[in-house]
Amino acid sequence: DSKNNHETNEEQADKEQQEAIEKIDEVQNEIDKLNEQASEEILKVEQKYNKLRQPYFGKRSELIAKIPNFWVTAVSALLNEEDEEALQYLTKVDVQEFEDIKSGYKINFHFDDNPYFDNKVISKEFHLNDTGEPSSKATPINWKEGKDLTKKAGGSPAKAGKKRGHEEQESFFIWFLDTGDAGADELGEVIKDDIWPNPLQYYLASEIDEDADEEGEMD
Amino acid sequence: DSKNNHETNEEQADKEQQEAIEKIDEVQNEIDKLNEQASEEILKVEQKYNKLRQPYFGKRSELIAKIPNFWVTAVSALLNEEDEEALQYLTKVDVQEFEDIKSGYKINFHFDDNPYFDNKVISKEFHLNDTGEPSSKATPINWKEGKDLTKKAGGSPAKAGKKRGHEEQESFFIWFLDTGDAGADELGEVIKDDIWPNPLQYYLASEIDEDADEEGEMD
Ligand SMILES: [Ca+2]
Ligand SMILES: [Ca+2]
Ligand SMILES: [Mg+2]
Ligand SMILES: [Mg+2]
Numbered sequence: 441d442s443k444n445n446h447e448t449n450e451e452q453a454d455k456e457q458q459e460a461i462e463k464i465d466e467v468q469n470e471i472d473k474l475n476e477q478a479s480e481e482i483l484k485v486e487q488k489y490n491k492l493r494q495p496y497f498g499k500r501s502e503l504i505a506k507i508p509n510f511w512v513t514a515v516s517a518l519l520n521e522e523d524e525e526a527l528q529y530l531t532k533v534d535v536q537e538f539e540d541i542k543s544g545y546k547i548n549f550h551f552d553d554n555p556y557f558d559n560k561v562i563s564k565e566f567h568l569n570d571t572g573e574p575s576s577k578a579t580p581i582n583w584k585e586g587k588d589l590t591k592k593a594g595g596s597p598a599k600a601g602k603k604r605g606h607e608e609q610e611s612f613f614i615w616f617l618d619t620g621d622a623g624a625d626e627l628g629e630v631i632k633d634d635i636w637p638n639p640l641q642y643y644l645a646s647e648i649d650e651d652a653d654e655e656g657e658m659d
Numbered sequence: 660d661s662k663n664n665h666e667t668n669e670e671q672a673d674k675e676q677q678e679a680i681e682k683i684d685e686v687q688n689e690i691d692k693l694n695e696q697a698s699e700e701i702l703k704v705e706q707k708y709n710k711l712r713q714p715y716f717g718k719r720s721e722l723i724a725k726i727p728n729f730w731v732t733a734v735s736a737l738l739n740e741e742d743e744e745a746l747q748y749l750t751k752v753d754v755q756e757f758e759d760i761k762s763g764y765k766i767n768f769h770f771d772d773n774p775y776f777d778n779k780v781i782s783k784e785f786h787l788n789d790t791g792e793p794s795s796k797a798t799p800i801n802w803k804e805g806k807d808l809t810k811k812a813g814g815s816p817a818k819a820g821k822k823r824g825h826e827e828q829e830s831f832f833i834w835f836l837d838t839g840d841a842g843a844d845e846l847g848e849v850i851k852d853d854i855w856p857n858p859l860q861y862y863l864a865s866e867i868d869e870d871a872d873e874e875g876e877m878d
Contacts, residue, residue, distance in 0.1 A: 460725040464859045467719045471712055471856070478708035482701050489697035493690055500686045506679040637690070640683050 490537055501532055504639070514635060514642040518627065520609040522589050527612075529554035535636040543567050547631055556589070558582040564615065566622055574623035578616040589613045709756055720751055723858070733854060733861040737846065739828040741808050746831075748773035754855040762786050766850055775808070777801040783834065785841055793842035797835040808832045 504510045512519070512527040519527060532550035544567035551560060562579045569575040583589075589611045615627050635642050723729045731738070731746040738746060751769035763786035770779060781798045788794040802808075808830045834846050854861050 457726050460722045461859065461863075464719055464722045467715050467722065468857055468859055471715045471719070474708055474712050474715070475856070478704060481704045481708075485697060485700045485704060489693055489700075493693050496686050496690050496693070500683055500690070503679045503683045503686065507676050637694070638687055640680070640687055644680075 497534070500639075501534065505531065507643075510643055511639070513646045514639045515612075515631075516646050517642075518609075518630075519612050522592060523609075523612045526554065526556040526589060529556070533631075533636070533639075535632050537632075538567070545628075545632055547628065547636075555584060556587045557584060562616060564619075564628060566625065566628055576619040576622035576625060576628070578619055581613065581616060590617055716753070719858075720753065724750065726862075729862055730858070732865045733858045734831075734850075735865050736861075737828075737849075738831050741811060742828075742831045745773065745775040745808060748775070752850075752855070752858075754851050756851075757786070764847075764851055766847065766855075774803060775806045776803060781835060783838075783847065785844065785847055795838040795841035795844060795847070797838055800832065800835060809836060 509528060511530045511533050512524055515527070516524060529552045530549055531552050532548075534548050534550075536546045536548070538544055538546070544565065546563055546565040549562045551557075551562070559579060559582055562581060564576060564578040566574065566576045581588075581590075590613050592611065728747060730749045730752050731743055734746070735743060748771045749768055750771050751767075753767050753769075755765045755767070757763055757765070763784065765782055765784040768781045770776075770781070778798060778801055781800060783795060783797040785793065785795045800807075800809075809832045811830065
């Protein structure tokens with residue numbers, strides 16, 4: 441019965457391996473718990489600093505309001521000529537990061553009375569929906585008659601390519617109609633992660649560009 | 660001199676705007692400081708949990724050592740047939756995350772005496788160099804004569820495509836020669852971010868695959 445002994449040894453080894461696998465699974469559960477705790481603590485740090493940053497964002501908005509056309513200048517690289525005309529009436533931009541990371545963020549554009557639309561605030565918001573999928577929604581814009589810039593983009597061949605021979609850029613306002621690809625919204629991410637953290641550097645870079653353009657045009 | 664008055668008002672406005680810009684810059688510096696503090700606190704949380712996870716990783720390694728061929732089975736999807744033969748001698752894998760995030764991480768592969776190479780441990784390490792660029796280095800492998808698997812890959816047409824008609828995979832060991840693209844080392848990231856956090860699921864998935872293959876081969 442050396443064959444039986446051999447089988448018993450093999451069975452014994454299988455049993456020990458099975459037990460080891462079950463114990464690895466238990467240890468793995470402990471590691472998973474620590475990972476969750478780490479994520480929660482990191483979220484709390486982020487929430488704390490979101491609160492601490494808030495008064496500085498408020499102060500920054502007050503100072504920005506003293507500079508005419510600050511925001512339209514800062515974001516002008518994203519705009520075509522007609523967008524720039526409409527965004528002369530943009531008085532304030534702010535980005536709200538929601539408490540829970542899953543709740544996402546919201547970008548608010550505040551406007552003075554203007555000849556383009558009736559909205560005081562136009563917003564676009566990004567969050568995860570109930571099934572965990574990225575999702576976005578935007579304020580419907582109440583355009584004044586004949587002023588809808590999303591219907592003009594590329595519609596006027598005379599204007600297209602007018603500015604320094606470049607192709608006319610799609611209207612910035614089309615972004616508020618496009619809530620389809622919330623998981624990869626490049627413009628939302630540029631505003632939240634690049635421009636909002638330091639709009640002054642975009643403003644100053646854009647001012648220098650404009651000065652250079654003006655000099656160029658004088659030649 | 661209404662023209663002079665006008666110029667003075669304009670100059671006054673320019674001065675106020677210049678002051679506002681300087682103040683925005685000061686506020687921005689405060690925001691930047693808070694961002695740095697937030698990063699430091701988050702790093703401390705990560706360091707704390709790295710320490711707390713350590714004993715569980717140690718316990719997990721002890722349990723894994725009781726299962727023959729655990730690691731070669733877990734990573735077998737990354738291997739060609741000759742790699743798998745050499746990695747029968749792989750006894751332990753561990754990933755060290757260095758204290759400072761800039762110092763990166765190191766993956767260690769521990770081996771029993773084996774007919775392929777003399778090394779007891781083969782490592783690959785990722786860190787940021789002095790100029791902040793991603794950089795990597797790896798242990799030179801002391802291959803035994805005629806056993807260098809990095810020189811065999813694709814060199815034997817008879818063996819290529821032998822396994823279920825698939826094209827022979829490049830040797831896993833070539834990874835230790837390739838320290839050129841440290842910023843986008845896919846294999847390093849798969850091991851650190853996917854396999855190391857939960858190797859059991861890779862082991863079990865691979866075992867199921869092998870069982871399915873064996874059944875398939877019996878048909
Ligand atoms: Ca522009
Ligand atoms: Ca394989
Ligand atoms: Mg303004
Ligand atoms: Mg083993």
